[in-house]
Amino acid sequence: MLPENPSLAQRDQNVIWHPYTQMKTAPLPVPIVRGEGALLFDEADKVYLDAVSSWWVNLHGHSHPYIAEKVAEQLRTLEHVIFAGFTHPAAVTFAERLIGILPEGQSRIFYSDNGSTAVEVTLKMAIQYWQNTATPKKKIVAFRDSYHGDTFGAMAVSSRSTFTAPFWSYLFEVDFIDVPVPGRENESINQLETLAQTGEIAAFIYEPLVLGTAGMVMYTPDALNNLLRVCQQHNILLIADEVMTGFGRTGSTFASDFVEVKPDMVCLSKGLTGGTMALGVTSCNEKIYDAFLHDDKSKTFFHGHSYTANPVACAAGLASMDLLLQPETQESINRISQRHATFAASIKQLPKVQQVRQQGTILAIEFEDTATSYFSNLRDTLYNFAMEQGVILRPLGNIIYIIPPYCITNEQLDQVYQTILGMQQLISALK
Numbered sequence: 363m364l365p366e367n368p369s370l371a372q373r374d375q376n377v378i379w380h381p382y383t384q385m386k387t388a389p390l391p392v393p394i395v396r397g398e399g400a401l402l403f404d405e406a407d408k409v410y411l412d413a414v415s416s417w418w419v420n421l422h423g424h425s426h427p428y429i430a431e432k433v434a435e436q437l438r439t440l441e442h443v444i445f446a447g448f449t450h451p452a453a454v455t456f457a458e459r460l461i462g463i464l465p466e467g468q469s470r471i472f473y474s475d476n477g478s479t480a481v482e483v484t485l486k487m488a489i490q491y492w493q494n495t496a497t498p499k500k501k502i503v504a505f506r507d508s509y510h511g512d513t514f515g516a517m518a519v520s521s522r523s524t525f526t527a528p529f530w531s532y533l534f535e536v537d538f539i540d541v542p543v544p545g546r547e548n549e550s551i552n553q554l555e556t557l558a559q560t561g562e563i564a565a566f567i568y569e570p571l572v573l574g575t576a577g578m579v580m581y582t583p584d585a586l587n588n589l590l591r592v593c594q595q596h597n598i599l600l601i602a603d604e605v606m607t608g609f610g611r612t613g614s615t616f617a618s619d620f621v622e623v624k625p626d627m628v629c630l631s632k633g634l635t636g637g638t639m640a641l642g643v644t645s646c647n648e649k650i651y652d653a654f655l656h657d658d659k660s661k662t663f664f665h666g667h668s669y670t671a672n673p674v675a676c677a678a679g680l681a682s683m684d685l686l687l688q689p690e691t692q693e694s695i696n697r698i699s700q701r702h703a704t705f706a707a708s709i710k711q712l713p714k715v716q717q718v719r720q721q722g723t724i725l726a727i728e729f730e731d732t733a734t735s736y737f738s739n740l741r742d743t744l745y746n747f748a749m750e751q752g753v754i755l756r757p758l759g760n761i762i763y764i765i766p767p768y769c770i771t772n773e774q775l776d777q778v779y780q781t782i783l784g785m786q787q788l789i790s791a792l793k
């Protein structure tokens with residue numbers, strides 16, 4: 363029952379079911395009515411600094427006027443058209459320009475509409491690739507702590523966690539190897555070599571350099587390169603899931619840029635449109651694409667979505683890419699990376715700080731905690747503390763991370779760092 367003059371949050375609670383939210387106990391959602399730059403404003407005009415880019419999607423700040431203009435222009439010209447048997451300028455131009463910046467070898471763009479779907483597409487392509495080439499390779503290898511999305515195929519190649527427990531028995535079997543974090547590189551490579559010897563491995567899917575949902579877990583380009591070499595030697599397809607790492611986050615346009623061995627397929631979403639529209643991309647090289655060209659129609663890739671290559675989403679993607687490639691944005695990426703490094707060095711030695719990790723614009727601070735899970739109370743304590751400071755930071759258990767839009771100012775970055783220092787003091791006082 364709604365009260366007489368219900369607030370937006372109360373009306374929300376009456377009709378909406380939120381993602382990743384225990385609706386029985388969750389506090390009322392924060393009613394955001396507008397955004398500008400790195401800031402979000404609520405109904406009462408309270409300001410929030412978006413230090414997590416609204417679930418890692420926003421690159422250039424909220425309601426960016428240039429993207430808004432390009433999207434509006436597209437909306438007035440062509441809002442949507444079926445993408446089987448038809449095409450349109452935004453999809454073609456965006457594909458051309460993506461191929462221009464993607465890791466070497468990528469030559470075909472398959473559109474979908476989110477990160478999980480980009481992963482579904484890549485898995486189906488990889489599986490069918492081996493069937494089309496009449497090779498009996500079926501198994502997928504993934505990292506033990508990986509996250510590739512919430513649909514069934516994406517869940518199957520993600521770590522088995524409490525989040526997916528109800529569905530475990532429905533997920534196809536996947537071989538997991540350890541992430542080659544510093545000091546553990548040999549274990550990973552040995553596990554991969556053992557699996558590769560069987561000759562049954564069709565593909566290896568990996569989050570290059572940074573495993574986001576695992577808690578911004580990081581490993582070196584060398585460690586990844588060694589794993590990818592083993593895959594190459596055994597003719598295992600390489601799938602880089604750059605849904606989170608893409609578009610400058612790691613300090614280069616793609617995390618794969620740091621790695622010598624290039625992927626056969628790449629999954630993109632999140633920053634793909636600068637956080638404006640839902641869009642997914644699965645790109646591949648000619649080797650994959652060629653395996654589907656045949657007079658026999660059964661070799662076709664039978665997959666598509668109603669909103670595939672939506673023109674408005676492609677226009678947002680083009681506008682976001684224009685902004686990303688501007689020298690000022692590239693300078694910002696370097697500026698954020700350098701400031702992160704300075705802050706990381708200053709916080710590393712403080713009590714209760716277990717580890718500090720950084721890759722480009724992504725900074726993660728792991729606090730000591732006995733109950734290291736998403737469900738630990740520490741997580742809520744830290745989240746609420748940041749919100750009180752007007753900073754949006756969503757801890758993953760005892761891990762706090764920053765993944766800011768590139769327009770974040772030095773003053774705003776300092777505000778985030780101060781909040782994190784406040785957390786460190788809070789934790790030190792707790793125990």
Ligand SMILES: *Cc1c(COP(=O)(O)O)cnc(C)c1O
Binds near residue numbers: 477478569575607631
């Ligand atoms: C977020 C994410 C996905 C899933 O993307 P959605 O658009 O949320 O479905 C897949 N892979 C990685 C690495 C991600 O971070």
